[in-house]
Amino acid sequence: MSYIGTMRITVECYGASQRWCGAELVSLDLGETATVADALGRLAERYPELALRRDTVAVAIGDEIVASGRTLAEDERIALIPPVSGG
Secondary structure, eight states: OOOTTEEEEEEEEOTHHHHHHTSSEEEEEEETTOBHHHHHHHHHHHOHHHHTTGGGOEEEETTEEOOTTOBOOTTOEEEEEOOOOOO
16 A cells, blocks of 8 residues: 555566565555665665675666666566676
């Protein structure tokens, strides 16, 4: 449930971020002017494994990687994209 001055977003966790957060989907309640950086900060408070890797995770909305300063909207879905290695 959202209250005045707050909004809820959904975080989709892919790859290793799913292990770090312990779930495929995470709901976050944030302030109404929250940014991607605010969402990552809240996730880092909640999930220590993610906090250790926060600077290496990209965030996407739809099919676009977004900057940390992008403002979020009520009911928006963001995706955590952990770094990928391979050869």
